[in-house]
Amino acid sequence: MKIFFLLSVFVRGQYAPTDFPDTTTGDSSDISCWHCDAVNMTECDNIGAMKPCLGENQVCMIEVRKREGELEQICMGCKSRRACLDNKKQNSKGKWKNHQCRPEAWWKRAPSVCRxxxxDSDNCARDFVLINDGVGPLLASEWNEDLII
Known part of the structure; x- marks a missing residue:
């Protein structure tokens, strides 16, 4: 019903196409970030791309998932500062044994997700993950460092 109403209003000429927000444009920030969602850095480099951050997306986010100590997924891209920092807080939430971020190669008891x-640069996310041959830092303390300037 809602779609029919919007369509009938649009057809009657009450709204011009310029009345609808354009989601393809936005103010670009001073930073660009490497964007990818891949199983490893080789695939990330092959399918990813450098893109300017738009609107409130002012930082590059990094998320690395491991299962039984083995790399499973890498995700990078632009994100708002607040959302990125909120996700990062999950690295060490709860008791030590329950932390989500367990980057150590020997940790095989549960999945790990580190954010x-x-x-500080357009390549900061890629540079961070390229530590240790593309699996990222192996110490939780490095995942918890403040890398936002």
């Missing part, structure tokens, strides 16, 4: 935020 980080950076904005």
């Amino acid at each position: 980080q935020c950076c904005n």
